[in-house]
Amino acid sequence: MNYQVAIKNIDTVNEVEGYWSDADFVALLQKFNYPDGATAEKSTLPELLEMAISDYEPNEAAQIVLEYKLGDQLSEGQIEQISNNMLIDKVCEEYPEIHMQGTLFHVNQLLFKAYNGKFPNAKASVVHFSMTPTNGEAQKLTAENILKLLNNGLSDRNLIKRLFENQMSQNIPFPEAEGIVWELDTKDDVNYSLITSENWINKEDITESEFEAVLEEIENEA
Template identity: 30%
Template sequence: MQTQFNVQIGSFRKINKIPNAWSNEDYLQLMAIMGLDDGLEGMDAAELREMCMMSLNDLEVNEAAKIVLTHLFTELTEGKIDQVSNDMVGDRLWEEYSDCLLHEGFFSAYALLREAFNGVFAEPTGIEFTVNVTATDADDLTIFDESLHASMVRLLASGLSPDALLHRLYEDQLTGTQFPEATGILWQLESVSSEGLSRQFKMISSDFWFGKLADVEQFEASAHADESDENE
């Protein structure tokens, strides 16, 4: 059942990297893939990161991309990684790759590789923003407890024009009962406050999906949760 909300866009800013997307452990694993993991014990975080970036820069562009993708995407075959690593420079795979569940990983890959090569790779375009959601009945807010990402993508879709790409590509999921791709559209999403009939959410996504919301102050929206699978 569709429930109605008032949505107000709060802070809204463009980003080209996700905070804390890369950890010391990530850098160590990248160095290991490159066969350069000896003698790294005791190296502080800044030195380790600099060493990793320099090591990537020593490689050919597509080889460096292959290293990063091998670390990020264990679900991709070696052949697929070879293909995609050669496509990265000319493409914007955080927007264009067919499986949106991999878009966040590609976004972070581009951010790292662009820095390592002082450009070359396209600059990833993301957004970090907050929304305040107000319901007419407290029970309506439970959809965000039941399926947070799916409910929020449906909610935000109400603020976009009917011909927006999100509507064209995911019409069935937006109106239907299951939206497994939602976590690939909203990469990070959390509830940051709750008061009465209102909740505030903070999220990170691609400018590709929700950049148009930068020009929106508020809108009326409908949304619903995914239906639970009774066979689970």
């Protein structure tokens, strides 16, 4: 299907509003030995957590938050290694398991804020765009569809295009897309917003703001 694509703007943000729920704050406060989170004013929970976190050594705090968010996917040794690496590198941009990078970003930024900069400051991109079919009705697009359709508007220097050239330009499966795109929202299947790492897509990556693109049916590998 043919699409007319328009990239409207890209916002660069330090955190994704609403990612951490009140329940997350209460659970984390408990893990940081602050038992009264459940009865505290909800508006004070983020600040209380920052104060509770700052009583710990940075790598210890990182281990606690990583265990809370990724304890079912990472071993104790992996968590310890990541918690140390986070103090010197943007692990959320470099970790080889792409599907974990979004969670690592949110953990990193929580710690960055609590420790006032002891952790590297990573950034996310919120991309606002529209994808209008020129010869048919709009249908809900997946992260994989979206990235393939954005291909024509991205610079050849873009990291996604460099690492996944074939997946972006050919009608073959692109399972990594689900990890690259952290959030994808639309109300009408035409106007979209997606959230990803600034490392994957940033303002400098956009070479065309309006362009045509073709979405072919993906051939599943036998």
